[in-house]
Amino acid sequence: MEELHIIKSLQAKTVEALRNCYELEESPDSILINFTKKEFDGEYTIVLFPYVKRLKQSPQEIGTKIGDYLQENHDFVKSYGIVSGFLNLSLSNSYWHNILLGINDADSFGHKPKNGEKILIEYSSPNTNKPLHLGHIRNILLGHSCAEIYEAEGYDVIRTQIVNDRGIAVCKSMYAWQEYGNGETPESSNTKGDHFVGKYYVLFDKKFREEYQSWQSSDEAKEVLINNIKDGQSDEAFFNNYKNQYFNSFSKIGKATSSLLKKWEADDAETVALWKKLNGWVYDGFNVTYDALGVAFTKLYYESDTYKLGRDVVNQGLEKSLYYKLEDGSIWVDLEDAGLDKKILLRSDGTAVYMTQDIGTAMQRYQDFNVNKMVYVVGDEQNYHFKVLFEILKRLGEPYADGLHHLSYGMVDLPEGKMKSREGTVVDADDLIKEVITEAAYAAKDSAVLNELNDESKSEIYRKIGLAALKFQILKVGATRRMTFDPKESVDMQGTTGPYIQNAFVRIQSILRKIDENEGASDYGDYILNTDEIHLLRTMANYPDVISNAASEYDPSIVAQYVYGLAKQYHKFHHDFRIIGAESESAKWFRISLIKEIAKILESSINLLGIEMPERM
């Protein structure tokens, strides 16, 4: 369906015009074509400035020549107008009819055929010691949406995570549960598993602080204080700083926790069983949240499996003298010629650091899936880490090194400022999901349409609407941007929101339900489109490019802006024009096929954001 690619086609015709009129060879991509501003006539605008100097003619002259050429040689160009340096083209009525037919014929308009390429996308990747929060939601939605977008673009997509299931944090929950839990379980306490384990993580912290507090008045503490305090430092400031050292050197429960970690690393059966039990609860909890958000994964990677990966690769790098070894045995890579620093890859005791694991994991994934592209959806606080990782993989000559991308998204702030777990301002994912659904139900309480439905259908609709509000609010913001999330706005259902878009779809469905399909569409080929219809078709025809653009930018907000724009255009059209009661039979049937396709594109594009359409609302 090349004909549907209006801009590409116009670029090609413009190249042809420049060649035939001026013997000027231009590449199609260099021809700048925009949507015509609404205050001027026309649909597409060719920017003429670039040729003014080279052709030594005025924009008026160049525009006239190209305009005349296009009009004479390509009958789909109906007319043109020149305003300052812009050549505005109007396309013919039959051309727009063909566009609509083409969209209708397309199997799944906007989606590209399989291109045989694979892409792996890593997202979510939580720690297993506390429940998911608002920050994870942004991560998950971005990752899931990118996966959908790449699938639409023709890729095979592997959705994955690296679950941070090991380390001292997990052991804290384990210790606290063992010590204070009295055998309590998520079932016995009727608590979601991740929240249950998170409770013990918090409890650990509380117990530790209590222990630390009382230790501070001991003789031992006084001695430490006298020997280590800096001039001018208050006792309080000293102890605040000393927390980690206390944990490692003096704390009873700190020692107990470290010993759990050592036993875990030594594969102690009892410890591993405890670890598995708690992590199992956490996973049960996470899965509930993933289900609620409608996301799933192809394969999960666990740090407990991968944390030893990468070490032998480091030794290989050492042999190729990509890396060097210090006297203490630690191994480093020097990336200063790439504008980066020196980075440790193996500790002096021979154990791996985070970077090493990531090298090993990337290789593992390549082995597992033979992918040429890998995307990491990780917050922008790790920008430097990924620069280094990608540079190292490049130097190792990994075959996928050019296909690596860090989808670096900005942190989510609240109107009051940053989320801080210490101050209890972290927005819990499950609470938030529940809240938006409740709010959607509340907003619908007076809806005559919905009140006719049974409870099950109603709550399904509330779920779709509430999640749409939440997801759209997050995804409409450019992925790399830091964003402010106002919970009050997330339950807003008016304006630039998910429900606004759903409503456009629902209004179409409502009309289509009233159509008697048996009546049969009369031929509407002679129907003369009005400006609003042409502009709708122009937006619709742009959908494939929007997907491609969103994919190459790794940015779902491009799709979000698009689908909002289409919904907005439709709402106005719906308000201004009658469809069933149109002024003529041909207008009626043209509009019916038009809105059918609008509905399909609205649904298809909002699905790329992980949002579902209700039939009624």
Add this chain to the structure above:
RNA sequence: GGUCUCUUAGCUCAACUGGAUAGAGCAGCUGCCUUCUAAGCAGCAGGUUCCAGGUUCGAGUCCUGGAGGGAUCACCA
């Protein structure tokens, strides 16, 4: 302090990657439901695009300097 990054209407965000008079939503004010779903539409008001220079036909967008926020500079992950 070094490096990276951000700053657009009262608030939250756009601006097709250098193109026409910088656009939406929210909040505020005003209209429009016996007519296909008003979770809608239309209107009013709101701007020195942080500041100062530079590049060119043309700058919110590019370059330099400055101000203010954020991130990061571990043998943590």
